[in-house]
Amino acid sequence: MVALTLWLSHWQTARGDEKAERQRLLESRASAPQVEVTSAAQFSPSWLFRRVRAQGVFQPEGQLFIDNRQDGGRAGFHVVTPLLLAGGDLLLINRGWVARTPAYPAPPDVPVPAGEQRVEGLATLPPKRFLELSKDVVDGRVWQNLSLDRYAEASKRPVVPAVVLMATPGLVTVLEQPDAGEAKHREYALTWLSLAITTGILWVALNLKRRAP
Numbered sequence: 001m002v003a004l005t006l007w008l009s010h011w012q013t014a015r016g017d018e019k020a021e022r023q024r025l026l027e028s029r030a031s032a033p034q035v036e037v038t039s040a041a042q043f044s045p046s047w048l049f050r051r052v053r054a055q056g057v058f059q060p061e062g063q064l065f066i067d068n069r070q071d072g073g074r075a076g077f078h079v080v081t082p083l084l085l086a087g088g089d090l091l092l093i094n095r096g097w098v099a100r101t102p103a104y105p106a107p108p109d110v111p112v113p114a115g116e117q118r119v120e121g122l123a124t125l126p127p128k129r130f131l132e133l134s135k136d137v138v139d140g141r142v143w144q145n146l147s148l149d150r151y152a153e154a155s156k157r158p159v160v161p162a163v164v165l166m167a168t169p170g171l172v173t174v175l176e177q178p179d180a181g182e183a184k185h186r187e188y189a190l191t192w193l194s195l196a197i198t199t200g201i202l203w204v205a206l207n208l209k210r211r212a213p
Contacts, residue, residue: 009192040158065107096171121166
């Protein structure tokens with residue numbers, strides 16, 4: 001129990017560090033000019049959390065639904081669709097949030113625009129992996145977490161090291177807020193650490209009492 005709660009405290013601290021870095025980048029790059037993404041090799045890490053644009057064809061067979069995403073207290077999916085760029089690389093587009101349907105765990109039907117598309121949005125990184133309680137983190141088109149490396153391995157194509165947040169009619173736009181939620185993770189980390197300390201003290205006290213004459 002102590003080991004588990006300490007690990008959870010460390011995990012929440014790492015999430016807080018990640019959110020703090022995102023907030024710093026969001027604030028520092030908010031006014032940077034828009035850039036054009038044409039390939040995975042051409043993409044620069046300095047373009048993260050900047051407005052970008054790209055042109056290509058959406059690949060409906062590669063569309064993913066990232067499960068357990070919340071919007072206003074409702075559970076749903078992030079809809080992530082790959083855009084095939086002219087050179088053959090893929091750029092993942094988070095087209096928005098959609099609610100679960102009575103068919104859950106099957107994803108809802110979200111149509112994919114056909115033909116050449118021009119997209120614009122904010123270049124971000126997927127969140128670091130959420131807690132995965134089993135190895136079954138991929139079920140067809142439904143994934144628990146979005147991993148760029150995992151997607152590149154599955155698609156057998158180079159993948160641009162970013163996910164673009166795009167506004168799509170009929171879907172709730174996913175936003176990166178300047179306040180990235182660092183404080184919440186710091187509070188959770190402190191809670192888990194307090195529980196670890198309390199559990200350790202109780203364990204020691206109970207064992208000393210048991211051994212007392």
